[in-house]
Amino acid sequence: MARRVFEAWKGNNKFVFGGRLIFGPDAWSIPFTILLILTPVVFFSIFVATHLHNEFLPNNATGHVFFVGVILISVFVLIFLFLTSARDPGIVPRNSHPPEEELCYDTSVSSDGRQTPTVQIPRTKEVMVYGVAVRVKYCDTCMLYRPPRCSHCSICDNCVERFDHHCPWVGQCIGVRNYRCFFMFVSSAALLCIYIFSMSALYIKVLMDRNQGTTVWRAMRESPWSVMLMIYCFISLWFVGGLTGFHLYLISTNQTTYENFRYRSDNRINVYNRGCSNNFLEIFFSKVKPSRNDFRAFIKEETPRNITLATTWEGPEEAEEENREERRQKVEEDLDMDEDVMKLQQRFNKEEEGIDQSHQKIDIDLLRNESNERVPTTRSEAKHGRTRGDAQDDELVAGSSVRESRSSAAAEEGR
Numbered sequence: 001m002a003r004r005v006f007e008a009w010k011g012n013n014k015f016v017f018g019g020r021l022i023f024g025p026d027a028w029s030i031p032f033t034i035l036l037i038l039t040p041v042v043f044f045s046i047f048v049a050t051h052l053h054n055e056f057l058p059n060n061a062t063g064h065v066f067f068v069g070v071i072l073i074s075v076f077v078l079i080f081l082f083l084t085s086a087r088d089p090g091i092v093p094r095n096s097h098p099p100e101e102e103l104c105y106d107t108s109v110s111s112d113g114r115q116t117p118t119v120q121i122p123r124t125k126e127v128m129v130y131g132v133a134v135r136v137k138y139c140d141t142c143m144l145y146r147p148p149r150c151s152h153c154s155i156c157d158n159c160v161e162r163f164d165h166h167c168p169w170v171g172q173c174i175g176v177r178n179y180r181c182f183f184m185f186v187s188s189a190a191l192l193c194i195y196i197f198s199m200s201a202l203y204i205k206v207l208m209d210r211n212q213g214t215t216v217w218r219a220m221r222e223s224p225w226s227v228m229l230m231i232y233c234f235i236s237l238w239f240v241g242g243l244t245g246f247h248l249y250l251i252s253t254n255q256t257t258y259e260n261f262r263y264r265s266d267n268r269i270n271v272y273n274r275g276c277s278n279n280f281l282e283i284f285f286s287k288v289k290p291s292r293n294d295f296r297a298f299i300k301e302e303t304p305r306n307i308t309l310a311t312t313w314e315g316p317e318e319a320e321e322e323n324r325e326e327r328r329q330k331v332e333e334d335l336d337m338d339e340d341v342m343k344l345q346q347r348f349n350k351e352e353e354g355i356d357q358s359h360q361k362i363d364i365d366l367l368r369n370e371s372n373e374r375v376p377t378t379r380s381e382a383k384h385g386r387t388r389g390d391a392q393d394d395e396l397v398a399g400s401s402v403r404e405s406r407s408s409a410a411a412e413e414g415r
């Protein structure tokens with residue numbers, strides 16, 4: 001029976017309702033978060049709002065304003081929590097193979113003059129964003145070049161676009177598709193704290209006014225619930241209010257939390273900063289990118305496209321059996337790359353067994369590379385007699401274009 005995408009999902013996500021909702025692996029924390037939100041709301045409604053109702057407008061429907069206020073804000077908080085936690089944060093779908101067009105064919109010459117072809121993926125490449133070269137890294141797990149601002153979440157095990165951070169409270173990555181909801185969640189939670197705090201303070205004030213001459217302490221002793229709620233909300237406000245302020249700063253400068261922590265020391269220029277008002281417009285009024293994953297889609301049987309690449313082999317004629325063995329060892333020593341490329345290399349070696357010594361052929365099954373984010377680029381490069389001038393036509397962030405810099409040596413410095 002055909003399986004659906006979410007049933008064969010390689011990330012650590014949890015799916016419910018047949019792949020309609022996607023959560024992070026730590027989604028168990030969401031009920032805990034809801035408890036932290038609803039507990040003060042319930043106590044406030046029972047011990048403070050009812051009394052305020054009775055004090056102010058006992059026989060009037062408008063007296064319910066204290067309830068309505070707290071319920072309304074709570075509903076907003078919970079809706080934004082749901083929208084943040086249960087949807088695709090902007091996951092870049094994995095490739096099933098390394099991008100074939102990015103493979104480098106290097107021939108290393110050993111001491112006795114034999115040549116060994118190896119297959120490598122350049123670790124980084126440069127992408128132009130608003131006219132500035134930005135280095136993007138190759139993700140070994142997802143087998144793709146991460147688009148700018150994309151990062152691999154180690155908790156969810158996915159590459160997420162405009163990765164902000166992984167939030168343990170909402171059990172989900174915060175990325176391009178849920179950042180706005182996350183901010184609204186945090187800021188409405190801060191509003192809820194302010195509301196409960198100020199209404200509890202109001203009730204203390206009411207108690208003081210009712211019995212003229214009552215001290216604050218007496219009034220507080222009279223309504224211990226108000227005091228507890230005020231303490232709880234005061235502490236919570238440090239957290240959610242501080243977070244709201246921090247994200248307001250990040251939004252105004254168009255940074256992600258990840259970039260802020262990562263690049264602060266580097267003194268890097270922020271190429272995404274387009275002025276405070278434009279940054280706010282971008283976050284709050286731009287269209288949410290559609291998800292690149294259809295979790296409920298059936299996995300299609302794909303017909304592999306075989307592309308045969310030939311590289312000229314100039315090894316010695318004799319002792320081929322030994323040579324092949326040595327070559328294989330050499331190949332493995334040369335490879336400073338991930339398992340996936342190793343697998344490709346092994347396949348490469350297997351192919352070699354059956355063919356004429358002077359020619360090596362690699363069969364690479366090219367599966368769909370729709371998830372391979374790249375922008376139109378033109379590259380002309382002659383490598384081992386093979387000229388490449390292919391134009392890639394994938395889409396990326398608007399207004400950016402790709403420039404190639406294939407240097408494996410520069411690879412690690414980007415880390």
Ligand SMILES: [Zn+2]
Binds near residue numbers: 142
């Ligand atoms: Zn990744």
Ligand SMILES: [Zn+2]
Binds near residue numbers: 024155172
């Ligand atoms: Zn995550």
